[in-house]
Amino acid sequence: MGNKGIKSSRRKFVKKTAAIAGTLVASSLIEPFKLLVYATEEPKDEGPWWGVGIDISKCIGCGLCAKSCKIENNVPEDPFFFRSWVEQYTVYNDGTVKVVSPNGGIDGFNQEEDKENIFKTFFVPKMCNQCAKSPCTQVCPVGATFETPEGITLVDSEHCIGCSYCVQACPYGCRYIHPESIVADKCTLCYHRLTKGIAPACMEVCPTGARIYGNLRDPESELVKYMKNNSYQVLKPNLNTGSKLYYNALSAEVI
Amino acid sequence: MPEQLKRLFPLFAIFIIIFLIIRHLLIPDTFGLYGHYRGDALKDNANIELVYASKEACIECHSDIREMLEMDEHSDISCLSCHGPGLEHVENPETANIEKPGSREFCGRCHAINPARSTNMIIQVDIKEHHAEKKDCIDCHNPHQVWEIKE
Numbered sequence: 001m002g003n004k005g006i007k008s009s010r011r012k013f014v015k016k017t018a019a020i021a022g023t024l025v026a027s028s029l030i031e032p033f034k035l036l037v038y039a040t041e042e043p044k045d046e047g048p049w050w051g052v053g054i055d056i057s058k059c060i061g062c063g064l065c066a067k068s069c070k071i072e073n074n075v076p077e078d079p080f081f082f083r084s085w086v087e088q089y090t091v092y093n094d095g096t097v098k099v100v101s102p103n104g105g106i107d108g109f110n111q112e113e114d115k116e117n118i119f120k121t122f123f124v125p126k127m128c129n130q131c132a133k134s135p136c137t138q139v140c141p142v143g144a145t146f147e148t149p150e151g152i153t154l155v156d157s158e159h160c161i162g163c164s165y166c167v168q169a170c171p172y173g174c175r176y177i178h179p180e181s182i183v184a185d186k187c188t189l190c191y192h193r194l195t196k197g198i199a200p201a202c203m204e205v206c207p208t209g210a211r212i213y214g215n216l217r218d219p220e221s222e223l224v225k226y227m228k229n230n231s232y233q234v235l236k237p238n239l240n241t242g243s244k245l246y247y248n249a250l251s252a253e254v255i
Numbered sequence: 256m257p258e259q260l261k262r263l264f265p266l267f268a269i270f271i272i273i274f275l276i277i278r279h280l281l282i283p284d285t286f287g288l289y290g291h292y293r294g295d296a297l298k299d300n301a302n303i304e305l306v307y308a309s310k311e312a313c314i315e316c317h318s319d320i321r322e323m324l325e326m327d328e329h330s331d332i333s334c335l336s337c338h339g340p341g342l343e344h345v346e347n348p349e350t351a352n353i354e355k356p357g358s359r360e361f362c363g364r365c366h367a368i369n370p371a372r373s374t375n376m377i378i379q380v381d382i383k384e385h386h387a388e389k390k391d392c393i394d395c396h397n398p399h400q401v402w403e404i405k406e
Contacts, residue, residue: 060369061369062364064364109371122371143286145292147290154297191301192302192303204336205336206336207336
């Protein structure tokens with residue numbers, strides 16, 4: 001009697017387990033559940049796939065990009081809110097590295113003449129890297145930040161709850177919480193200009209052509225030509241963020 | 256099956272149905288149109304108003320300055336780099352709503368001495384010492400024709 005009982009309960013157990021596993025597998029195939037899986041690959045559709053190029057050898061540190069970005073995108077004037085900013089790296093002969101970004105570079109950089117102790121120095125403009133595998137969009141608990149089919153990471157300011165997980169997740173420090181609306185804010189590559197066929201504000205005002213943007217799917221675009229002709233590099237490639245901000249003449253000191 | 260479990264089943268069913276109804280009401284219509292986000296957010300972002308105009312808009316009226324600039328070293332620079340956003344000026348052209356900078360500080364943004372600036376890229380001037388008797392750069396230089404020095 002007892003023997004039979006064990007057998008029958010084992011059969012029941014196996015049956016139940018199989019049923020639960022089967023239901024889970026079947027339900028994962030249903031369309032609404034697929035939405036929960038984040039796209040980590042470049043979408044296969046037609047249309048532009050935007051990327052950015054910054055040529056450090058051409059940047060003269062005028063800071064007009066940072067200034068125009070604040071005006072165009074209603075970024076607060078306080079010196080700790082930036083969508084786009086410029087850093088000056090100075091490597092001294094003793095190996096120490098100094099990084100300065102006075103007010104994000106929006107007022108330019110001071111005249112500097114002491115060359116004796118400097119090994120080398122250069123400007124690094126920074127902005128959202130428009131990652132193809134954005135760490136910031138993956139942590140959003142409400143689906144308020146996302147990668148568009150054009151490869152631009154945007155924020156849905158209506159649905160953002162201002163939890164600032166994305167601010168912490170961005171390895172490049174490109175996000176902040178807007179002090180008035182209390183939602184996350186970041187570079188949109190001037191999505192409102194791009195969709196009208198106008199260059200982003202920072203690209204429009206750059207006097208040396210150090211900043212370029214282009215369609216990575218178009219072999220004739222300015223960005224693709226730049227990538228062919230220069231030995232570009234992305235920031236923090238070890239993090240596998242799929243960054244689409246390609247720096248030329250990037251020095252190893254830059255983090 | 257025990258009696259108390261049977262009574263719990265309808266209760267669970269009611270909870271699940273209420274949850275699904277609330278979920279349906281809270282999810283925006285266009286959610287999931289392109290991915291795990293509200294599809295209309297793309298439109299919201301695209302409809303933000305512009306502040307900066309573009310060089311093309313300036314040239315429509317100021318073709319004379321465009322021609323003057325053509326032979327100048329500043330020819331590749333957008334008008335907006337120096338003259339500011341300018342969209343207000345495009346919509347309502349007045350001399351008051353466009354910037355006309357020319358101070359030592361402004362020109363120094365690009366031309367002040369800084370070892371980080373490549374000398375191939377830009378001419379560097381000591382903005383404190385260079386012709387200290389004059390006040391602003393535009394007292395001598397026409398920014399649209401840099402080497403035509405004013406008297």
